[in-house]
Amino acid sequence: MTREQFRPPDHENDHFLLTTVVGSYPKPTWLHRARELYEDEHSEFDDEEFQEAKDDASRLITREHERAGVDVLVDGEMRRNEMTEYFAERISGYEFNGPVKVWGHNYFNKPSVVDEVGYDEEWLVSEYEFTADVASGPVKVPITGPYTLARCTADVPDDVRLGLHVCYGDYSRIYPEILQFPVDEFDVELCNGDYEQLDVFTEPPFTKDLGLGVVDAHDANVEPVQEIKRNIKRGLEVVPPERLTVSPDCGLKLLPREVAYEKMANLVTAAREVEAELDSGAVDIGAPQVTAD
Ligand SMILES: [Zn+2]
Numbered sequence: 001m002t003r004e005q006f007r008p009p010d011h012e013n014d015h016f017l018l019t020t021v022v023g024s025y026p027k028p029t030w031l032h033r034a035r036e037l038y039e040d041e042h043s044e045f046d047d048e049e050f051q052e053a054k055d056d057a058s059r060l061i062t063r064e065h066e067r068a069g070v071d072v073l074v075d076g077e078m079r080r081n082e083m084t085e086y087f088a089e090r091i092s093g094y095e096f097n098g099p100v101k102v103w104g105h106n107y108f109n110k111p112s113v114v115d116e117v118g119y120d121e122e123w124l125v126s127e128y129e130f131t132a133d134v135a136s137g138p139v140k141v142p143i144t145g146p147y148t149l150a151r152c153t154a155d156v157p158d159d160v161r162l163g164l165h166v167c168y169g170d171y172s173r174i175y176p177e178i179l180q181f182p183v184d185e186f187d188v189e190l191c192n193g194d195y196e197q198l199d200v201f202t203e204p205p206f207t208k209d210l211g212l213g214v215v216d217a218h219d220a221n222v223e224p225v226q227e228i229k230r231n232i233k234r235g236l237e238v239v240p241p242e243r244l245t246v247s248p249d250c251g252l253k254l255l256p257r258e259v260a261y262e263k264m265a266n267l268v269t270a271a272r273e274v275e276a277e278l279d280s281g282a283v284d285i286g287a288p289q290v291t292a293d
Pocket of ligand 1: 165166167168189249250251
């Protein structure tokens with residue numbers, strides 16, 4: 001499936017670096033309050049009211065991504081309490097093992113697979129339709145984990161683009177084997193490690209589209225546009241521009257909301273500036289070029 005489908009009709013440059021976000025985004029404070037009320041047995045805040053709050057938050061955050069200029073929009077996972085829990089609660093074959101500390105003072109209820117996994121809810125479809133209805137541009141729906149992905153790929157139509165985000169780790173342990181996965185794009189977290197592992201993806205040559213993290217999801221300092229441009233250009237050492245997607249390193253949900261927004265806005269500005277430099281021939285493309293012969 002071509003990436004050109006995501007190019008906005010009014011895109012100003014010939015080159016097009018697709019910009020997107022990984023998934024999660026900071027929730028509005030009032031949504032946390034709404035969940036507290038909903039989970040409080042003494043409150044009268046009911047299902048319908050909580051549903052309305054989640055719908056409103058999804059609209060708000062989808063538009064916030066749009067305002068930052070991001071090409072492929074998501075609702076920032078406003079409906080999900082935590083990425084793994086959300087899916088494990090909806091997929092049979094999982095068992096919850098109690099809270100595990102993940103980062104700072106955040107906890108999640110860790111699930112394990114104890115039986116063959118399966119699902120019978122079409123929750124992703126309604127989430128997709130809701131976001132698509134709110135957004136004026138293309139949207140995506142984040143799916144967590146390889147189990148889910150493995151189940152989903154069986155009935156994905158041809159015109160759906162699949163991307164897999166792989167969180168920070170020793171990528172040399174999964175490369176080049178991951179190139180066999182039935183996805184169009186791999187999104188990796190390399191900004192946080194200052195691109196030390198970039199070379200992993202050049203030998204053997206990377207054959208998928210590359211989703212490159214160009215702002216750090218664990219650093220509350222907003223990277224200046226110049227720095228993000230340098231990071232984007234590192235991606236061009238691995239793939240040519242038509243196969244490069246730029247995104248934050250990971251979900252931004254643990255950052256203050258205004259910091260997350262500024263990171264996205266700077267990311268978009270940096271991408272558009274690199275495109276203009278590519279158009280004018282000012283940027284050298286280091287990645288191996290695919291030739292016609
Ligand atoms: Zn990640």
